[in-house]
Amino acid sequence: NAGVMQNPRHLVRRRGQEARLRCSPMKGHSHVYWYRQLPEEGLKFMVYLQKENIIDESGMPKERFSAEFPKEGPSILRIQQVVRGDSAAYFCASSPRGYYEQYFGPGTRLTVT
């Protein structure tokens, strides 16, 4: 039973480029959560999605960030016009139902040069 998959594991972007991070939840899980971890800090909630719906995006920056979880395929976290401050580890988690035990992927480490 495969766990939560994230790709790429490492991503390097120049300032101003776009970053697209992908997350495939565990089999049977339809709830996906994205978190950001800055160096030497804890994880901060960004967005919670169910298939085709954004349930809670209270942790998402208002500009440049967006997330989707289409009916088919992985969840995507998209960061437009990246800046150096976006450099962080981005983790995705999934759960079988809302507000329940979450299982985390290995993370995508984004570096903006």
Next chain:
Amino acid sequence: GIQVEQSPPDLILQEGANSTLRCNFSDSVNNLQWFHQNPWGQLINLFYIPSGTKQNGRLSATTVATERYSLLYISSSQTTDSGVYFCAVEPPVGQNFVFGPGTRLSVLP
């Protein structure tokens, strides 16, 4: 919003020693999880423990929700236990997990 504190912030142990990590939270919670982030950055689920006591091998956890704290016990520590231990709490229904700042554990051979 809810505040989550973890203590101690840093802990150095000799292999074989026991330890207790604490997580305090400022308001009632629906759920609580403990995670281990290993030195490679991977987050590993340890316990999903909104209340009561659970054990898994050398690790056990207790949550006393009415007193707003949870404890993680590590017995006979090994070098592979090194990393950062996070607790995450879920405030009342409709709000997402809030992570504590973590306890950084180093187990020396």
